[in-house]
Amino acid sequence: MNLSAIRDDFPILKNNNVVYFDNAATAQRPVQVLKAIGDFYTTTNANPLRGLYAWSVGATDAYENARSRVARFINAADDAEIIFVRNTTEAINLAAYSYGMEKVNAGDEIVISVMEHHSNILPWQMVARAKKAVLKYIEPETDGTITVDMIKEAVTDKCAILALGQVSNVLGVANPVKEAARIAHEHGGVILVDGAQGLPHLKTDVQDMDCDFYAFSGHKLPGPMGIGALYGKRALLEAMQPFMRGGEMIEYVKRDSATYAELPHKFEAGTVNAADAVGLAAAIDYIDAIGYEAMEAQENAVTALILDGMRKLPHVHVYGPKDPLLHHGIVTFNIDGCHPHDIASVLDEENIAIRAGHHCAQPLMEYMQEKCAMEFRATARASVAFYNTEEEAERFVAAVSKVRKWLGFGD
Amino acid sequence: MEIKDLYREIVNEHNLYPVHKGEMEAPDLILEGVNPSCGDDIYLQLKLDENGVVTEGLFNGSGCAISQASTDMMLDLIIGRKKDEALKLAEGFMSMVRSTATPEQIEELDEAAALESIAHMPARVKCATLGWKTMQKMLSGEATPATTENE
Numbered sequence: 006m007n008l009s010a011i012r013d014d015f016p017i018l019k020n021n022n023v024v025y026f027d028n029a030a031t032a033q034r035p036v037q038v039l040k041a042i043g044d045f046y047t048t049t050n051a052n053p054l055r056g057l058y059a060w061s062v063g064a065t066d067a068y069e070n071a072r073s074r075v076a077r078f079i080n081a082a083d084d085a086e087i088i089f090v091r092n093t094t095e096a097i098n099l100a101a102y103s104y105g106m107e108k109v110n111a112g113d114e115i116v117i118s119v120m121e122h123h124s125n126i127l128p129w130q131m132v133a134r135a136k137k138a139v140l141k142y143i144e145p146e147t148d149g150t151i152t153v154d155m156i157k158e159a160v161t162d163k164c165a166i167l168a169l170g171q172v173s174n175v176l177g178v179a180n181p182v183k184e185a186a187r188i189a190h191e192h193g194g195v196i197l198v199d200g201a202q203g204l205p206h207l208k209t210d211v212q213d214m215d216c217d218f219y220a221f222s223g224h225k226l227p228g229p230m231g232i233g234a235l236y237g238k239r240a241l242l243e244a245m246q247p248f249m250r251g252g253e254m255i256e257y258v259k260r261d262s263a264t265y266a267e268l269p270h271k272f273e274a275g276t277v278n279a280a281d282a283v284g285l286a287a288a289i290d291y292i293d294a295i296g297y298e299a300m301e302a303q304e305n306a307v308t309a310l311i312l313d314g315m316r317k318l319p320h321v322h323v324y325g326p327k328d329p330l331l332h333h334g335i336v337t338f339n340i341d342g343c344h345p346h347d348i349a350s351v352l353d354e355e356n357i358a359i360r361a362g363h364h365c366a367q368p369l370m371e372y373m374q375e376k377c378a379m380e381f382r383a384t385a386r387a388s389v390a391f392y393n394t395e396e397e398a399e400r401f402v403a404a405v406s407k408v409r410k411w412l413g414f415g416d
Numbered sequence: 417m418e419i420k421d422l423y424r425e426i427v428n429e430h431n432l433y434p435v436h437k438g439e440m441e442a443p444d445l446i447l448e449g450v451n452p453s454c455g456d457d458i459y460l461q462l463k464l465d466e467n468g469v470v471t472e473g474l475f476n477g478s479g480c481a482i483s484q485a486s487t488d489m490m491l492d493l494i495i496g497r498k499k500d501e502a503l504k505l506a507e508g509f510m511s512m513v514r515s516t517a518t519p520e521q522i523e524e525l526d527e528a529a530a531l532e533s534i535a536h537m538p539a540r541v542k543c544a545t546l547g548w549k550t551m552q553k554m555l556s557g558e559a560t561p562a563t564t565e566n567e
């Protein structure tokens with residue numbers, strides 16, 4: 006992998022001296038993605054799936070080709086199993102409303118983990134409350150590890166849905182989702198995998214994983230904002246009711262009734278986001294050309310440098326596994342006496358961009374505050390992508406070593 | 417002002433060595449203020465005399481340096497003042513962080529006026545206003561916890 010050529014593809018990185026370590030929140034986009042979106046609007050823009058003229062046909066083709074590209078990328082058996090949505094949050098809500106609200110019964114269990122992003126908690130809270138089901142939490146080890154045994158213990162014959170992150174957005178740990186799928190199925194349940202943090206780092210094959218639903222966002226990949234997908238097994242999607250109703254998703258409408266379109270359009274009400282779907286396909290082409298192995302190698306090298314450097318610093322606490330290879334680019338930390346927001350603010354002045362706060366994972370923050378004796382119910386997080394460099398890691402560690410001084414401490 | 421200067425010149429001192437932090441016995445008013453975006457929560461405790469003068473004030477809870485320092489400076493200002501004067505100062509502070517304060521309003525804020533540059537750091541405005549909003553709610557008689565979430 007030629008790192009400097011890759012960085013040249015990212016105008017925002019090339020034109021600024023910013024260490025961008027907030028990739029888990031959203032990635033940066035290469036020119037190839039920006040160009041694909043621009044090309045869509047400048048060559049074939051029209052409302053897809055509606056018109057009977059060349060541009061609309063072109064727009065429809067571009068959109069459906071993007072769907073095939075996504076299907077091939079995660080190895081879905083069928084293009085119709087890919088539903089385009091805005092993001093992971095919408096994908097999980099779609100599954101919760103159209104599957105959860107229909108199929109979960111009183112007394113059933115929905116199993117999630119304490120480590121989930123709010124987007125993989127709140128929809129299930131809603132289903133559990135509405136259906137009088139039990140929302141059951143798996144508690145990870147303090148470094149974020151969820152073992153197969155923990156999953157076995159939590160999943161019983163009452164489990165209707167198991168919903169787990171592929172990779173934690175706070176501790177970086179990958180969950181044993183393939184084993185989790187097997188366990189859920191043994192007990193007659195289905196599994197949804199939140200791939201928001203997984204897909205940017207892990208080669209994913211939904212058939213091999215055997216998940217029933219898989220949700221991801223384009224913007225973390227490095228695709229555009231406003232596009233993501235829900236993968237669902239065809240038989241499940243066929244049996245589900247639409248999530249939203251309106252244009253595009255119908256077969257026939259009468260005054261008092263309607264029949265719905267075939268998959269996947271049944272779940273894509275209204276004018277679709279074709280341009281960003283095309284951008285997402287370009288992002289997939291881009292990372293496929295680099296390859297996960299090369300991306301991982303770079304991310305791991307940078308992550309290891311950060312972890313090594315930070316572990317030598319007094320007053321700095323890094324969370325998650327010891328092994329840098331298990332972090333998937335995510336380094337969550339605290340500094341004694343320093344609130345994460347203050348850490349982020351002073352680092353910003355050094356042109357270093359990190360995230361600080363609860364990371365949309367408040368149950369985990371509460372859990373960590375208790376188990377890891379955290380001073381605040383919040384952490385700072387640096388997250389690395391394949392285009393980050395070793396020099397950036399060094400700049401970051403050097404700045405972190407000065408944070409306490411900037412915040413008024415003597416050492 | 418650059419943020420590191422802001423910390424060095426004023427925030428660190430009030431954060432690390434707050435004058436008005438602690439637990440009050442039998443406060444007349446107590447209210448929790450929450451900033452959900454950073455998990456900050458402060459408990460503001462006040463005593464008022466029969467003329468509506470704030471005679472004692474303390475805060476407790478955990479938060480970032482800016483919220484802690486801002487609350488400490490606020491208590492510096494309002495202890496010994498009447499309720500409506502305190503509310504007027506709060507109004508001035510809110511205007512200041514929105515860059516709409518008059519020079520007189522800023523002058524009245526004394527040391528707290530150092531936080532004027534927060535107006536250029538939108539992500540931190542909520543931190544600076546947490547204590548002030550909580551005080552506003554307390555003194556205008558609202559019982560629900562103050563929140564700076566939807567600013």
Ligand SMILES: Cc1ncc(COP(=O)(O)O)c(C=O)c1O
Nearest residue numbers: 092093094122124174201202222
């Ligand atoms: C693990 C995880 N799940 C879900 C989400 C939600 O993604 P989005 O905001 O794109 O819907 C995120 C991103 O913040 C995440 O990290």
